Amino acid sequence: MSLTLIHAPQSRSTTARWMLEEVGVAYEIRHVSVADDEPRSPEHLAANSLGKVPTLDHDGTIVTETGAVCAYLADTFPDANLCPAPGTHERGIYFRWMFFTASAFEPAMIDKALKRAPGPKTMLSYGDFDSTIDVVAGALAKSPYLLGDNFSAADVVLGSNIRWTMMFEVCPKRPEFVDYVARLEARPALQRQLELDAALAQNKA
Numbered sequence: 001m002s003l004t005l006i007h008a009p010q011s012r013s014t015t016a017r018w019m020l021e022e023v024g025v026a027y028e029i030r031h032v033s034v035a036d037d038e039p040r041s042p043e044h045l046a047a048n049s050l051g052k053v054p055t056l057d058h059d060g061t062i063v064t065e066t067g068a069v070c071a072y073l074a075d076t077f078p079d080a081n082l083c084p085a086p087g088t089h090e091r092g093i094y095f096r097w098m099f100f101t102a103s104a105f106e107p108a109m110i111d112k113a114l115k116r117a118p119g120p121k122t123m124l125s126y127g128d129f130d131s132t133i134d135v136v137a138g139a140l141a142k143s144p145y146l147l148g149d150n151f152s153a154a155d156v157v158l159g160s161n162i163r164w165t166m167m168f169e170v171c172p173k174r175p176e177f178v179d180y181v182a183r184l185e186a187r188p189a190l191q192r193q194l195e196l197d198a199a200l201a202q203n204k205a
């Protein structure tokens with residue numbers, strides 16, 4: 001079995017690497033630069049013509065998009081217990097947050113970070129910024145994780161987004177988010193990813 005992540009530290013790809021650490025299987029990292037002024041290698045472009053990270057290569061199956069990479073890993077390595085079984089009530093909640101991250105939370109954060117005029121609420125995938133924040137804070141006020149007491153890949157995907165955007169002062173530091181991120185940062189898998197990527201960023205790995 002070969003599992004390779006085309007990866008850049010300090011990018012969205014850190015979410016995929018955290019997920020790999022949660023899954024606990026052996027994987028390889030192909031460290032690439034995603035700087036504007038650096039060319040993408042032919043191998044990177046062959047796997048992902050957009051030249052973006054994360055890009056996962058699992059025995060020749062290429063998966064791109066952070067949420068898809070995490071969902072794929074959760075399904076492919078069920079022993080890690082990072083997603084509910086298909087057909088269950090929890091699976092519906094899990095899908096909700098996985099897709100909400102990419103289609104609502106992240107666009108809301110990007111529009112805010114880039115100071116874009118939001119446009120009409122009914123046309124935006126996230127409605128409006130404050131309601132998007134309220135929806136997530138409301139879920140996290142009720143339980144430690146998005147699926148109640150059970151940590152899942154949805155927490156990797158949305159939790160990572162919340163963690164990054166709070167660091168950049170885009171997402172407000174609501175107590176629900178601060179407590180949630182503290183719970184996530186206590187996870188050994190996230191700590192390993194942070195250490196590994198800090199070393200990689202300094203070219204020590």
Ligand SMILES: N[C@@H](CCC(=O)N[C@@H](CS)C(=O)NCC(=O)O)C(=O)O
Pocket residue numbers: 010011012013034035050051052053054064065066067
């Ligand atoms: N929709 C993609 C976005 C991936 C993405 O934009 N990655 C950035 C790094 S954070 C990248 O590779 N940028 C380099 C480029 O666009 O050339 C995902 O969720 O994975």
